[in-house]
Amino acid sequence: MKLLALISLAVAVSAGQLAIAQVPAVETRTGGISYTHRIDDKTIIIDKATGERIPASKYEELTRRDRNGYHLEEVMNEYGQPASYLLRPTTSEERETHRFYNRGDENRPKVGAEMPLFVMKGIDNKEYRSTELKGQVVVLSFWISTHRPFWNLKHVAQFAEALQPFQTGAGFMSLGIFSDSAEEIADVLKTQKLPFVAVPNAYGFNRKFGVGAGSTCIVVDRDGKVAAFIDGADYAALKTVLERLNRK
Structure with missing residues (x-):
């Protein structure tokens, strides 16, 4: 060839x-x-x-x-x-x-529309398919890298606090997307507990979903539809969306 x-x-x-x-x-x-x-x-x-x-x-x-x-x-x-x-x-x-x-916004999933198909392989070696996650509330968070200037421990803590009330039972999945290798993320996990299953070598999903800013979140409801696209570190908005979905 x-x-x-x-x-x-x-x-x-x-x-x-x-x-x-x-x-x-x-x-x-x-x-x-x-x-x-x-x-x-x-x-x-x-x-x-x-x-x-x-x-x-x-x-x-x-x-x-x-x-x-x-x-x-x-x-x-x-x-x-x-x-x-x-x-x-x-x-x-x-x-x-x-x-x-x-123009990343051309690719952004529209709120209320079906979430575009994705297949992600987590740091746990499990495969996460959007079609198999229906029935759960799914939070996709985009962190870019565990290295500075992208990695912000304050934002990670605020994100964890926003998720905590909803992670106690079944029916909830949190996936964190990174450009980093599995080895780099494994090094972070030695000293930090992360509020998501990390997905390494996955920067292509930032481009697929039109994500530009770090700490951006996409929330998918139990029907597989986009509940929110939260651009940047707005964890109050994230908590509000999760509370609304939890009442359904």
């Missing part, structure tokens, strides 16, 4: 936005969370404007002709991995700054 292109992406989270630098268009100099995807002749690339599929060889030709002229937006599957890519022209700002902004 011929390798046609290599894309390295680096993410810096600031003010709830995802700033993505794309290589080979520009050399990545951004700190934060990095990840790499290979584009080859089996990669599905769709023209965002027309909906037509573009061969990877055509994408390679376009970027060779105009290195900063195009950007690939990931379309994530239920495992938080890229299933395909949408190709679009860069904006004048992106061309000038070599930084690419995906």
Whole structure:
């Protein structure tokens, strides 16, 4: 299988936005969370404007002709991995700054709608499928990393306090999504008790669900519908949502 292109992406989270630098268009100099995807002749690339599929060889030709002229937006599957890519022209700002902004809110699950399918593998080696979690209230919390500046022990404590009244019985599940490896999270668990089952190597779910800010929560009701999308560390709002669901 011929390798046609290599894309390295680096993410810096600031003010709830995802700033993505794309290589080979520009050399990545951004700190934060990095990840790499290979584009080859089996990669599905769709023209965002027309909906037509573009061969990877055509994408390679376009970027060779105009290195900063195009950007690939990931379309994530239920495992938080890229299933395909949408190709679009860069904006004048992106061309000038070599930084690419995906509108995360386009991917955000809508309150009242069915939660998009997900399959997450926890630090406990168990698989958590959205279809099998129906009948439970599910809280997905997005922490990005256990390293500074993302990890805030005060926020973790406030989150735990908000969940505590609802974790005593069955019918409740809390999953914490991280970019960190299982080994990094295991190190944290040696000294800290976490109020969720940690899901390592899972930053793709941030992109799948349009999460930009750390400590964001998505609450799913017992019917599998989105009860709330809480952007950032608003634990009073989280507690209010859980109290309402607990009364049903």
